[in-house]
Amino acid sequence: MNLSKLLKPFIVTTALTIGLAGCGANNSSSEEEKPASKPEKAESQEVNVYTARHYEADEEVFKKFTEETGIKVNVVKGEAEELIERLKREGESTQADLFITVDGGVLANAKKNDVLQPVNSDIINKNVPENLRDADNNWIGLSTRARVIVYSKDRVSPDELSTYEALTDEKWKGKVLARSSTNLYNQSLLSSFIELNGKEQAEQWAQGIVNNFARQPDGGDRDQAKAIVAGTGDVAIMNTYYVGLLVNSEDPEERKVGESIGVFFPNQETNGTHVNISGIGLTKHSKNPENATKLIEYMTSVEAQEYLSANNYEFPVNADAKKTEILESWGDFKMQELDFDTLGEHNQEAIEIFNKTGWK
The missing domain is CATH 3.40.190.10 (Periplasmic binding protein-like II)
Known part of the structure; x- marks a missing residue:
């Protein structure tokens, strides 16, 4: 739809106003001319x-x-x-x-x-x-953007991945990468767990991820992907659109990083991937x-x-x-079903859990 068509009524109204004013000028001088009414103020x-x-x-x-x-x-x-x-x-x-x-x-x-x-x-x-x-x-x-598990194509098979909760297993000790708890994306992810699973389980998850950190949180989502390729860790929690930006970057080193990692949508058999x-x-x-x-x-x-x-x-x-194309290549996925308002409602609780569990 060309929205410029919506402006035509204003143009027509203006033309009519000018035309009527012209007609008034040809009336008999004995008729009292009435002042034109002021048009309403337009946006x-x-x-x-x-x-x-x-x-x-x-x-x-x-x-x-x-x-x-x-x-x-x-x-x-x-x-x-x-x-x-x-x-x-x-x-x-x-x-x-x-x-x-x-x-x-x-x-x-x-x-x-x-x-x-x-x-x-x-x-x-x-x-x-x-x-x-x-x-x-x-x-x-x-x-929308999905917060997924990103993994090293060289060291991890997608068959080894399943849920966010499974990242707390012993097998991932020293292999999990994530950005700071001050990051809004992580706060909303944890808020979604509070809403879906309750505060106690959300805290257990956060503590399990902290126990499996490959390093203390550092940098943004793209830095987690780079750390995977550098061998610092094997898996990371990231937003999907950062992977797209890496794969399509003008920087050849960033493209290499994007091509070396895979995208996995967790919790497809439970309550869906966080979006x-x-x-x-x-x-x-x-x-x-x-x-x-x-x-x-x-x-x-x-x-x-x-x-x-x-x-x-x-x-x-x-x-x-x-x-x-790259989004299509990842396929369809089941997303969490929750009211986005709840992410704000649980935000303070999420921050408290991060502080309690040592997720810096």
Whole structure:
């Protein structure tokens, strides 16, 4: 759908106003001319975005949206919690129309802090399934990424892998790699275990992983993959899209790392692989809600979803969008079934467990 067509009513209204004014000039001078009524103030041709996603793919999607609609996208980047606090501080004076971030817990926190409002659009509801939208439509999913087990193709057979819980077995002692407990992805992973299995089992799992660490947590997800190839450990807990970035990197050394590791989706026979979400929400005091809704509609369209998948290696939320080749090569998988809001609800408990078990 070319959204620029939506601007035609404004153009037509303007033309009619000019035409009627011209007719009035030819009336008899004896008739009293009535002043034209002032038109209602229209939205500006822009939309202002506060985003915690700092990806080139997003910037390109914004450019494509502007090309199609003429609506300029102004972007302010920052950390998610900082942007939420900024929205609270600015209140009604904020210029932000949309808030974008990663992680279901953060999206739930934005809703809890009352900086978002419901989005009503049949197009969005068609593009994004109900389980990937907030129950009240305060936020809409843009993409998902699975937190999986990545392994050395040389030293590990996928037949040896099964569940997240199995990584606590003695056979993996000194072989497990993971990033810091301060990382939001790990906090949400543990939060999902609290929701699904209870706090006691979640703590046992965290302690078992700590006992099997190949080293103290260090670096980001890509650093865990590099540590596997370097022989520091054999398996790591990582997000899938980092593997896609490595395999398709312009750096030959990173490509080598990506080609040396395999992706395994755990817990397929139990409660599924943990999946986290990127999402977008309409701010409570948006000055351009119609333009903001159009941008959400575009970002969840097949065109935009396929672009994000092909360039950032995330799973599309629109079921009609084709996944890029590397995602297809990993196959389909069963994902956890839980309310993303629970990731935020259990976040503090997860942090306490990490501290208690020594997961630094």
